[in-house]
Amino acid sequence: MKRIERKKIREKASSVLITIVMILSTVVVTAQDQRPELWLIGAGDTVQPTQSSMFDPTWIHFDDGTNANAVGLNAGGTFEGAIRITPVELVDYDGYTLTAVRWHHGFSGGSTPPHSGTIKIYDAGTSTNPGGLITSEPFTVPSMGWFEIPLSTPVQIDVSKDIWVSVQVTHAVGEYPLGVDPGPVVPGKGGWISIDGVTWMQLGIDIPTLNCNWNIWAKVELFSEPPLKPQRPTGPMQGFTSVHYTYSTSTTDPEGDQIYYQWSWGDGSSIDWVGPYDSGATISELHAWDQAGTFEVTVKAKDRNNVESEWSDSLIVLISEAPNIEIGEIHGGFFKVHAVIKNTGSIEITRVDWTLSLDGGVILLGKQSSGRVMSIPAGGEVTITSDVILGLGTTMITVTAGKSDVSSDEKQQEATVLLFFIKI
Secondary structure (H helix, E strand, C coil), X not given: CCECCCEXXXXXECCEEXXXXXXXXXXXXXXXXXXXXXXXXXXXXXXCCCCCCCCCCCEEECCCCEEEEEEEECCCEXXXXXXXXXXXXXXXCCCEEEEEEEEEEXXXXXXXXXXXXXXXXXXXXXXXXXXXXXXXXXXXXXXXXXXXEEEEEEEECCCCCCEEEEEEXXXXXXXXXXXXXXXXXXXXXXXXEECCCCCEEEECCCECCCCCCECEEEEEEECCCCCCXXXXXXXXXXXXXXXXXXXXXXXXXXXXXXXXXXXXXXXXCEXXXXXXXXXXXXXXXXXXXXXXXXXXXXXXXXXXXXXXXCCCCCEEEEEECCCCXXXXXXXXXXXXXXXXXXXXXXXXXXXXXXXXXXXCXXXXXXXXXXXXXXXXXXCCEEEEECCCCEEXXXXXXXXXXXXXXXXXXXXXXXXXXXXXEEEC
């Protein structure tokens, strides 16, 4: 990391003394780059390379991502540092909104007292002066470092004209609140300064000694309305543990964007974003609860720009412990077969369907029987009986019983049919 001797440089311009403090070392801000390369016209039509940034998602700036120095008025007071963003930088941001300003307070490695000030966003004016004030945002920063100031009123970007982004600070003698990079300045864009908000000068040009850019960044995000609140989920309102049930919902996006959904099942689990789905489409998800209880099922949506809706109204679902069906003993006898169906679970089960079939031998009558048991209490059992069976030979008896998606069992028993007697 480069070492720079500490010194103070004093420059008098337009009867205003400005002081820059050089720091002992520089700190390069590094992380993922989130924006395209900027083409900055000026100083021989050079190309400003893509900047490194720890800030997400998209920023426009003219410094090199390094805080090297800090600037203040020799006698203290109030001044503004500003960057001028032109249609050259804005060409790829049609439909975007300026939502926040990040700037470096003081100088890295130094000690900077708290300062208060105002972020100002100006409309297009001339190439040397901003236009009217669009919005402002007061702030107080407690110490040295990078600070992000969200705009309470985001500014819609017009890519056909300039926008000026200013940080106005007030400070005492010997304080240097507004950070800069090592330079050189990007002419016409990176280093504007004003004491009175009327007359503007450029670092490095009107003030040659201070040849640097402000550490001022403008955050631009694609404006997007969130999807509408999803419809309350539809699906079973009662069920059993360990059984999968299907729930559905839908919503629309004002811009017609495709939609992602996130489900919350009320049991501490959730489904991460799933999709995308077309705006207005009905979508469904499966879920099974491991424990009995009352649960609130809700869902929310987001569009392709990660703008999220509010949570839907909740669907209340009552989940009970599942019953457990088992096939007990199978008995033969004259003309018929009998089988025991047990409920070994902790709750009653109703409407249990059963079948009894014979496979093998010559079965003349009663090859398959079926029926429904209306209720089996918890811990109880019932005996089912086949239709009349007539035949001859060795056969395999298969008994199945259960309730769809709840519990079922199957058991087989070899038997011999002797005309009208079934021997097991």
